[in-house]
Amino acid sequence: MKIATWNVNSIRTRLEHVKNWLIANPIDILCVQETKVIDDLFPQQAFSELGYQLIFSGQKSYNGVAIFSRTVASEVSRGFAPVLGDTFADLDEQKRVITGVFNDIRIVNLYVPNGSAICSDKYAYKLRWFTALQAYLTALLQQSEHVLVCGDFNVAPEDIDIHDPKGREKQVMATDAERLALQQGVIDLGLADVFRKFTSDAGHFSWWDYRTGAFRRNAGWRIDHIYLTPVLYDCAIACEIDRAPRELEQPSDHTPVIVTLGSWQ
DNA sequence: ATGGCCTTGGCTCAAGGA
Numbered sequence: 691m692k693i694a695t696w697n698v699n700s701i702r703t704r705l706e707h708v709k710n711w712l713i714a715n716p717i718d719i720l721c722v723q724e725t726k727v728i729d730d731l732f733p734q735q736a737f738s739e740l741g742y743q744l745i746f747s748g749q750k751s752y753n754g755v756a757i758f759s760r761t762v763a764s765e766v767s768r769g770f771a772p773v774l775g776d777t778f779a780d781l782d783e784q785k786r787v788i789t790g791v792f793n794d795i796r797i798v799n800l801y802v803p804n805g806s807a808i809c810s811d812k813y814a815y816k817l818r819w820f821t822a823l824q825a826y827l828t829a830l831l832q833q834s835e836h837v838l839v840c841g842d843f844n845v846a847p848e849d850i851d852i853h854d855p856k857g858r859e860k861q862v863m864a865t866d867a868e869r870l871a872l873q874q875g876v877i878d879l880g881l882a883d884v885f886r887k888f889t890s891d892a893g894h895f896s897w898w899d900y901r902t903g904a905f906r907r908n909a910g911w912r913i914d915h916i917y918l919t920p921v922l923y924d925c926a927i928a929c930e931i932d933r934a935p936r937e938l939e940q941p942s943d944h945t946p947v948i949v950t951l952g953s954w955q
Numbered sequence: 956a957t958g959g960c961c962t963t964g965g966c967t968c969a970a971g972g973a
Contacts, residue, residue: 699972700962724972726963751963752971804973812971844973863973899973901959911973943961943973 691793691951692717695840695914696935697801697897697944701725701756704942705733707935712740715932717948718760719792721799723842725754732756747785755788755799755841763790770822773829778822786819789830793954795922796834798827800841805862813862816844820871827879831919839881840916842897842944845872847883850892851912863913881917884949885929896931897944905936916949927952 694717698704701722712720720742725732727748734744737758747768748754757763767773767789769782786801803819806812831837845868849855858864877883885894895910904910918926928950936945 703962724962804971806971806973842973861973897973899959900961903959913973940961 691719691954692948693719693721693797693838693840693916693951694946694948695721695723695799695842695916696946697723697842697914697942699724699942699944700727701754702727702731702733703940705736707938707941709736709740711932711935711946712737712742712758715946715948719797720758720946721797721840722756722758723754723786723799723801725756726751727754745788745790747788749785753785753801755786755801757788757790757792757797757799759790759792761792763792765796766790770826773826774822778818778825781819781822787826791834794836795954796830796837798830798837798839798841800839800843802842802844804844805868808860808862808865817867817871820868820875824875824879827876827881831879835919835921837881837919838916838922838949839876839918840914840947842914843872843876844913845869846911846913847872847915851895853893853895853907853909853911863911876917880919882920882923884916884918884923884926885912885931885947887923887926888929894931896947898936900943914944914947916947918949922951922954925951925954
């Protein structure tokens with residue numbers, strides 16, 4: 691079973707890239723972020739023609755998440771509120787969370803806030819969002835031992851996940867507070883970054899700035915992750931970053947990350 | 956080097972991204 695995550699930076703602009711990638715990589719589940727489209731305008735037919743079911747949660751211009759799957763989803767919900775109630779309901783105005791159960795695996799697809807700049811309101815919002823995420827995942831983990839959490843986390847967990855970590859303490863996506871939020875909100879709950887099961891060295895990235903020829907220089911960050919509970923982590927036989935879509939004309943600035951689960955149904 | 960570049964909305968510029 692193969693499951694991938696990809697921040698596509700507008701599903702409508704990237705429609706041909708995503709379609710062609712799925713034809714070349716006929717995986718079981720694809721989680722996408724930054725769809726940037728309301729649900730009524732989601733280009734659903736293009737993907738149903740390829741044999742995928744879709745669930746999505748979008749808004750105009752910003753954010754938006756979706757899950758494409760070969761099998762039908764059950765126990766689908768959107769946002770934090772269905773799990774957490776009213777405490778963090780204001781965070782659901784931005785469409786960043788969608789989940790469903792597929793083949794007995796609870797898939798959680800996330801688009802973590804960017805955070806803008808360290809002194810900004812958006813940075814505080816990001817840290818509060820991680821607090822909500824911790825409560826949200828804690829609740830889901832009480833229901834199932836088969837949980838996969840993936841998406842654009844907008845945090846580089848370690849210095850080896852940044853092409854040039856010098857001065858990273860002052861850079862959004864790499865501050866100590868963000869790393870602690872990721873640690874407490876995800877990793878400390880028993881979820882492990884499966885990419886690091888197979889690859890321990892530096893220089894592997896999932897996002898490259900559009901500016902300054904960052905991709906050509908491999909000046910990237912590894913901010914797109916797949917986290918697994920222990921039973922799934924043990925099943926994983928590969929986790930790869932596919933750089934190919936980033937080489938195309940008019941690419942997303944992110945590229946897919948794919949995990950392969952062996953001996954799973 | 957606070958620049959660079961891309962997407963959306965519907966303005967020829969601003970906001971957000973990371």
